[in-house]
Amino acid sequence: xxxxxxxxxxxxxxxxxxxxxxxxxxxxxxxxxxxxxxxxxxxxxxxxxxxxxxxxxxxxxxxxxxxxxxxxxxxxxxxxxxxxxxxxxxxxxxxxxxxxx
Amino acid sequence: xxxxxxxxxxxxxxxxxxxxxxxxxxxxxxxxxxxxxxxxxxxxxxxxxxxxxxxxxxxxxxxxxxxxxxxxxxxxxxxxxxxxxxxxxxxxxxxxxxxxxxxxxxxxxxxxxxxxxxxxxxxxxxxxxxxxxxxxxxxxxxxxxxxxxxxxxxxxxxxxxxxxxxxxxxxxxxxxxxxxxxxxxxxxxxxxxxxxxxxxxxxxxxxxxxxxxxxxxxxxxxxxxxxxxxxxxxxxxxxxxxxxxxxxxxxxxxxxxxxxxxxxxxxxxxxxxxxxxxxxxxxxxxxxxxxxxxxxxxxxxxxxxxxxxxxxxxxxxxxxxxxxxxxxxxx
Numbered sequence: 001x002x003x004x005x006x007x008x009x010x011x012x013x014x015x016x017x018x019x020x021x022x023x024x025x026x027x028x029x030x031x032x033x034x035x036x037x038x039x040x041x042x043x044x045x046x047x048x049x050x051x052x053x054x055x056x057x058x059x060x061x062x063x064x065x066x067x068x069x070x071x072x073x074x075x076x077x078x079x080x081x082x083x084x085x086x087x088x089x090x091x092x093x094x095x096x097x098x099x100x101x
Numbered sequence: 102x103x104x105x106x107x108x109x110x111x112x113x114x115x116x117x118x119x120x121x122x123x124x125x126x127x128x129x130x131x132x133x134x135x136x137x138x139x140x141x142x143x144x145x146x147x148x149x150x151x152x153x154x155x156x157x158x159x160x161x162x163x164x165x166x167x168x169x170x171x172x173x174x175x176x177x178x179x180x181x182x183x184x185x186x187x188x189x190x191x192x193x194x195x196x197x198x199x200x201x202x203x204x205x206x207x208x209x210x211x212x213x214x215x216x217x218x219x220x221x222x223x224x225x226x227x228x229x230x231x232x233x234x235x236x237x238x239x240x241x242x243x244x245x246x247x248x249x250x251x252x253x254x255x256x257x258x259x260x261x262x263x264x265x266x267x268x269x270x271x272x273x274x275x276x277x278x279x280x281x282x283x284x285x286x287x288x289x290x291x292x293x294x295x296x297x298x299x300x301x302x303x304x305x306x307x308x309x310x311x312x313x314x315x316x317x318x319x320x321x322x323x324x325x326x327x328x329x330x331x332x333x334x335x336x337x338x339x340x341x342x343x344x345x346x347x348x349x350x351x352x353x354x355x356x357x358x359x360x361x362x363x364x365x366x367x368x369x370x371x372x373x374x375x376x377x378x379x380x381x382x383x384x385x386x387x388x389x390x391x392x393x394x395x396x397x398x399x400x401x402x403x404x405x406x407x408x409x410x411x412x413x414x415x416x417x418x419x420x421x422x423x424x425x426x427x428x429x430x431x432x
Contacts, residue, residue, distance in 0.1 A: 051247055056247070058248045058249065066267060066268055081249055
């Protein structure tokens with residue numbers, strides 16, 4: 001029977017899994033960017049501007065779009081192509097979460 | 102960088118073309134005759150403004166008898182190119198040779214590899230009847246993202262479709278198409294070596310600095326006499342050198358894909374006049390405020406363009422780099 005206590009436990013578990021998913025997703029994306037751009041992962045902070053700082057160029061963006069589709073099943077539509085969705089790690093994470101909803 | 106001149110729309114106007122041309126020609130003669138010890142120059146002529154001005158300059162420097170114009174048509178070339186190139190050579194009294202490179206390109210699999218990649222994105226594409234080109238939608242650039250490439254197929258019935266390219270399809274189309282410029286370069290070096298001449302390259306300043314050339318293709322040459330000139334300055338010299346008006350009036354094209362495509366549409370995304378001034382402003386440290394006022398743009402717009410230039414220079418450094426051979430670790 002779903003008591004309030006059980007529901008709380010389920011919610012906590014879900015939140016913890018979600019946090020783990022988000023953390024691991026951010027790390028995976030950071031690792032992907034670091035590996036493909038030959039940049040030290042430590043240098044890629046959550047707010048590091050990937051294009052402005054020259055970490056990613058056109059090919060980087062195209063590859064990232066392909067990576068997000070392959071890894072998370074996120075299909076990027078033409079209308080999604082805006083700076084707000086790809087400019088840094090936080091933006092990419094938010095974008096993936098929005099698309100997964 | 103500090104600047105002393107007030108920014109204006111006239112800032113790039115060459116005040117004394119004859120003086121500038123004398124300097125360019127003196128250096129060209131010195132580079133080719135003294136430094137490289139070659140007897141003259143070979144220029145690939147396409148009927149475009151850059152190769153036409155380059156040929157005119159080479160003729161002025163060396164004399165018509167020491168210049169060879171090479172026409173390099175292929176399957177996808179516009180027929181206008183040949184007629185204009187011949188008109189140009191006739192105007193300056195330069196000997197020409199025509200080399201059709203279609204079979205060489207066939208041998209490399211240039212068309213097959215390109216069409217295979219296009220078909221992976223647009224399966225209905227029929228290379229025998231349809232035309233294609235790579236485009237960068239303007240809306241993407243306005244969103245402050247690096248260029249994202251699309252393929253546009255124009256079907257025989259006039260309908261067209263544009264689809265975003267996957268990384269592998271984009272790379273394959275570019276790599277296959279680059280056989281064109283690299284085959285042209287090989288043929289130019291054949292004629293240069295057969296005549297003991299140098300290859301006179303045709304890229305202008307934007308092409309060199311923004312990386313709008315193919316490494317070891319049109320970027321493969323011994324000397325590039327217009328490599329420091331803005332496009333509007335190339336046009337100014339074209340008028341001074343009396344390049345045929347039909348060439349001056351022609352819209353610059355990429356001459357790479359089967360569908361007609363202007364350079365502005367593919368790469369620069371703005372008029373040459375505007376780009377020249379923005380680039381000059383960026384390169385010489387003019388404030389966005391001053392440039393915006395002169396060009397009736399917003400400061401944000403100017404800053405976006407500055408950022409775009411900076412990014413292009415950074416990401417195309419590889420193209421301008423000569424082979425690295427500083428691997429001398431011996432004691």
